[in-house]
Amino acid sequence: MQKTAIIIPYYGKWPEWMDLYLYSCSKNPQLDFLIITDIETPHKVYSNTHFIYMTFEECCNRISQTLHVKFRPNDPYSFCACKPFYGIVFEHELVEYDWWGFGDIDLVYGDTSLLVNEKNLNKYDFITAHSDRFAGHFTIMRKESQFTHACLKIPHYKEILSGTLPYIGLDEASCYRRIVLPLHRYWKGVYKLFAKHFYYDMVDGYRYFDMMDKITSFLHPRILMREQYSTPVPQVGETWTYNLKTAEIGIPNGHYRKLPHGGG
Numbered sequence: 001m002q003k004t005a006i007i008i009p010y011y012g013k014w015p016e017w018m019d020l021y022l023y024s025c026s027k028n029p030q031l032d033f034l035i036i037t038d039i040e041t042p043h044k045v046y047s048n049t050h051f052i053y054m055t056f057e058e059c060c061n062r063i064s065q066t067l068h069v070k071f072r073p074n075d076p077y078s079f080c081a082c083k084p085f086y087g088i089v090f091e092h093e094l095v096e097y098d099w100w101g102f103g104d105i106d107l108v109y110g111d112t113s114l115l116v117n118e119k120n121l122n123k124y125d126f127i128t129a130h131s132d133r134f135a136g137h138f139t140i141m142r143k144e145s146q147f148t149h150a151c152l153k154i155p156h157y158k159e160i161l162s163g164t165l166p167y168i169g170l171d172e173a174s175c176y177r178r179i180v181l182p183l184h185r186y187w188k189g190v191y192k193l194f195a196k197h198f199y200y201d202m203v204d205g206y207r208y209f210d211m212m213d214k215i216t217s218f219l220h221p222r223i224l225m226r227e228q229y230s231t232p233v234p235q236v237g238e239t240w241t242y243n244l245k246t247a248e249i250g251i252p253n254g255h256y257r258k259l260p261h262g263g264g
Helices: 018-026 056-067 076-089 118-123 157-162 174-180 182-198 202-219
Strands: 004-009 031-037 049-053 099-103 126-128 138-142 223-225 241-243 248-250
Touching: 004 076, 004 138, 018 049, 056 076, 056 157, 076 099, 076 157, 174 182, 182 202, 202 223
Parallel strands: 004 031, 004 099, 031 049, 126 223
Antiparallel strands: 099 138, 126 138, 241 248
């Protein structure tokens, strides 16, 4: 299978659920997770989680020099604005990969092979885990495709990254989506109509997401936007716990089940 890397710069301190996060990454061997950080490597790591040491200042300098901007954020969260640019900024780290993408650490990954499989990697050039917008927690694209450099067409991106314009999470922003999906703008009215009537109803919401998936496939056949229903809700009376010894999700009646599938 073609090799795919998820790039995640992360600074500060590891979240309390870091062990569970890494465990969920390990259950997706079709992906490599490249974590750019200066934090001490966690005690338990897996074969597909790679920690690349780079100080916060060094990472900011890399972004600044590569994109010819002055990227000096006060908050590491500002890296969300840089996600679409990771394929260019970390070109050296991606030499051995066919696909690259961006993700998050504040989640637990389910079965990403629903999206990242041989069939989809051969058919598409851009894959994301939402059908109505790009998923900041899971979006990948073919390295040797137009989408790696599409970020350079984002209006005023240098001013945004330099802080002279208000911060925007460019990974999920409409200005980025309009570049990757230029034909979607003609469906704006239809999109809003269905969003108003179906989006907030979980039953009809499934039909809405399915409709958006079909529209994208028709207008942009090399792009897959498949809703993975991230953040699933526990059933009534159900509590999810994590067993550190068995690495399982438990529910009150003593039964166990696998992590719910989806983007996160």
